[in-house]
Amino acid sequence: MGTRKVLVTGCSSGIGLALAVRLAKDKLRRFKVVATMRDLDKREALERAAGKSLNRSLEIRQLDATCEDSIRECVNSLSDRQVDVLVNNAGVGMIGPLECQNVSAMQELFNTNFFGLVRLVKELLPDMKRRQSGHIIVMGSVLGIQGLLFNDVYAASKFAVEGFCESLAVQAMKFNVKMTLVEPGPVVTEFEKKVYEEAEKMDLSETDEETARIFRQIYLKYSHEVFYSVGQTPKEVAEKTLQLIVSKNPPFRHQTNRLYRPLTAMKHADPTGHLPLDAFYKMIFQHDHMFNASLSILRILHRRMGAA
Numbered sequence: 001m002g003t004r005k006v007l008v009t010g011c012s013s014g015i016g017l018a019l020a021v022r023l024a025k026d027k028l029r030r031f032k033v034v035a036t037m038r039d040l041d042k043r044e045a046l047e048r049a050a051g052k053s054l055n056r057s058l059e060i061r062q063l064d065a066t067c068e069d070s071i072r073e074c075v076n077s078l079s080d081r082q083v084d085v086l087v088n089n090a091g092v093g094m095i096g097p098l099e100c101q102n103v104s105a106m107q108e109l110f111n112t113n114f115f116g117l118v119r120l121v122k123e124l125l126p127d128m129k130r131r132q133s134g135h136i137i138v139m140g141s142v143l144g145i146q147g148l149l150f151n152d153v154y155a156a157s158k159f160a161v162e163g164f165c166e167s168l169a170v171q172a173m174k175f176n177v178k179m180t181l182v183e184p185g186p187v188v189t190e191f192e193k194k195v196y197e198e199a200e201k202m203d204l205s206e207t208d209e210e211t212a213r214i215f216r217q218i219y220l221k222y223s224h225e226v227f228y229s230v231g232q233t234p235k236e237v238a239e240k241t242l243q244l245i246v247s248k249n250p251p252f253r254h255q256t257n258r259l260y261r262p263l264t265a266m267k268h269a270d271p272t273g274h275l276p277l278d279a280f281y282k283m284i285f286q287h288d289h290m291f292n293a294s295l296s297i298l299r300i301l302h303r304r305m306g307a308a
């Protein structure tokens, strides 16, 4: 297989940046990377990380996932509009009690996390179908399989992504276009920082005292612990994604952090939904000592075997 052109969205930081750089620096020179970001003023970190690969195997372009014109302009600027692999990575987060979030912010989140993907696929899938080749890789999340307390809207956007991809994958297969959902657990990036900074400042006056207490004293405290204990690095997720890109027969789903697989497996083990609901309820509200102990064990396991 010759050099493949890979377009990655959301490369100003985190997983997108790490992946663009990892692909551009591939020793086997298998990729030409179109690393895109919505705001080119943020290009410095990527330029620094790309080093000598900049403007050789990696070029930076503007692309805002919420704007069809920006997507089209970016794709039209490529020779023959050729994109062999699309990595739809751009995404935003949101946590907190529902009563404290406004609907327009939720719609904005969906506009990026879900409709951003839809726009990119609408733009690129017809070309891929015509060429009878291509690979669409989508940065989903374990929260696209299993919901989580105070992540209602973010999880819903990632569930939407799952339903969209699952439905489209069969049609894509008919045209020899592959689809893969990458489903990380927690990854230590700007994403987590931005979401927690907003949560710390959040006005909780719209919710009741008990919900506010659960959010601040249980949820925020434990989720910091979880990120610290089992969070992957963007480089680890980038490495996994590269393996999926080069795989001859990539899976439709790949969870990057195997420590999370038991949590998502509960969902499939009990179609009534009782098992995961009970497990999460007990873990969060009844057995916080056990939860802390489990985290310590996970921390040790994570260090010993890596999260792969």
Ligand SMILES: NC(=O)c1ccc[n+]([C@@H]2O[C@H](COP(=O)([O-])OP(=O)(O)OC[C@H]3O[C@@H](n4cnc5c(N)ncnc54)[C@H](OP(=O)(O)O)[C@@H]3O)[C@@H](O)[C@H]2O)c1
Binding pocket: 009, 010, 011, 012, 013, 014, 015, 016, 037, 038, 039, 042, 063, 064, 065, 066, 089, 090, 091, 092, 112, 116, 139, 140, 141, 142, 183, 184, 185, 186, 187, 188, 189, 190, 191, 192, 194, 234
């Ligand atoms: N971090 C985690 O724990 C985690 C876990 C599972 C899945 N994920 C998913 O992984 C993906 C990458 O997240 P990350 O952790 O690497 O976070 P990150 O460091 O915050 O990166 C997110 C990227 O998306 C970009 N972006 C946001 N809105 C955009 C838009 N409208 N158009 C184009 N780019 C846009 C951001 O650009 P700006 O700098 O301009 O905002 C940034 O480059 C997301 O889809 C996220 O849902 C993350």
